[in-house]
Every structure is written in structure tokens, then in C-alpha cells.
Amino acid sequence: DGGITQSPKYLFRKEGQNVTLSCEQNLNHDAMYWYRQDPGQGLRLIYYSQIVNDFQKGDIAEGYSVSREKKESFPLTVTSAQKNPTAFYLCASSREFGYTFGSGTRLTVV
Amino acid sequence: EDQVTQSPEALRLQEGESSSLNCSYTVSGLRGLFWYRQDPGKGPEFLFTLYSAGEEKEKERLKATLTKKESFLHITAPKPEDSATYLCAVQEIGAAGNKLTFGGGTRVLVKP
Numbered sequence: 001d002g003g004i005t006q007s008p009k010y011l012f013r014k015e016g017q018n019v020t021l022s023c024e025q026n027l028n029h030d031a032m033y034w035y036r037q038d039p040g041q042g043l044r045l046i047y048y049s050q051i052v053n054d055f056q057k058g059d060i061a062e063g064y065s066v067s068r069e070k071k072e073s074f075p076l077t078v079t080s081a082q083k084n085p086t087a088f089y090l091c092a093s094s095r096e097f098g099y100t101f102g103s104g105t106r107l108t109v110v
Numbered sequence: 111e112d113q114v115t116q117s118p119e120a121l122r123l124q125e126g127e128s129s130s131l132n133c134s135y136t137v138s139g140l141r142g143l144f145w146y147r148q149d150p151g152k153g154p155e156f157l158f159t160l161y162s163a164g165e166e167k168e169k170e171r172l173k174a175t176l177t178k179k180e181s182f183l184h185i186t187a188p189k190p191e192d193s194a195t196y197l198c199a200v201q202e203i204g205a206a207g208n209k210l211t212f213g214g215g216t217r218v219l220v221k222p
Binding site: 004006031033041043044045048050056058088090092096097098099101102103104 | 114141151208
């Protein structure tokens, strides 16, 4: 079955460390997205990519970085510059209308 | 700037007690309005897409409607398994990257 796989499901990071969240899709979708979700808040766009080797900043890109070397993969790195990284991170992909979401990664800074 | 506001923030219902969730939006030109269901600790699951005012879509106990300024998600005779957070999102015509703008969600709890 086609879908989006995010890993790991839970991730713990020490302050000052960079961590990378994985997102892989086998839906043959061109566009991929990263959103952040905080308790009681809506999803906020971090980065998106419409084609391989190209990506754009979303509304809250500071402290994050991405790459899109393959159509299927869109990893997100949370750098030490991100002041408040504890959140639920969602990856999505799209062909044209609407998104298909992954199951999310919960990142906690300890 | 696109704005999406959902109300109420939380809703407690008795099983069988029908209710409606509201999603108000401000967008220059609407390409589509989307409803998702999200269970705790999981990614959102697609429910409906609405494209133009007057459109309605149904799925089991859920019915979504759309006007030029808002959308409603009606839950008829809810069951405990309908407990979830319901998210509304809009896609504007010409939006960079076809991005969706999400509302804050409505947390629905249906008690037996």
C-alpha cells in the first residue's frame, strides 16, 4: 500500500544537538511538506518542496533545514538554533489537491 | 493573508447528541477547503474536500457544507469512536507550493 512513513515515532534530543527526522513516501507525489503542531494550535508550515533539488521556506523555517535529493525522501533537520523544538512534527505529500500525512514524530528536548 | 478560525475549541457531546463544528475562513480565492480527522499522537486523516459554495459531502455520521465565508462539519448521532480533533484547512488559488493553511482544530469528545 502507498503511504508516507515517518521515523522515528519518538525522539529525544539534548539541548545543543542537531537531530534529523525522516520522511519517505511511495505515492509518487511531487510535493512534500513539513508542518509543526503544538498543543492547542494549528499546523504551521516549516518547509516545502515541489520538485527534487528545490525547496522553499514556510512560515516558521528559522532553526530548521531540509534537503530533497530524491523524490521519495524529504528529511528535516532540527538544528540547535531552534529555540523551542519540542513539538509534534508532521510530514505530508501532495499531487495537486490536499495532502496525505505521515503518522508524525514527537520530538522532546531533554 | 489567509486566515482560518475554528470554533468551538472543544466540544463535549453525549452519544447520540448531534452538533456542528464551524470553520470560518478569509482567502482571496478559494481553491479548496479540506476537513481532516486527527486522533491523539497520529497524523491527520483526510475526510472531505469542498470546492464551491453550496457544495455538501457526507460520510457516515459526518456531513460537510460550504458557504463563501465558512464551512460546517455536522456530526449526526455521534458515537464514542467519533471522538477526535477535527481540522479544517484552506488552499488558496495560486498559493505558493499549493500549501494548506490550517485552523486550530476542534477537539470533540463523545461520551457513552
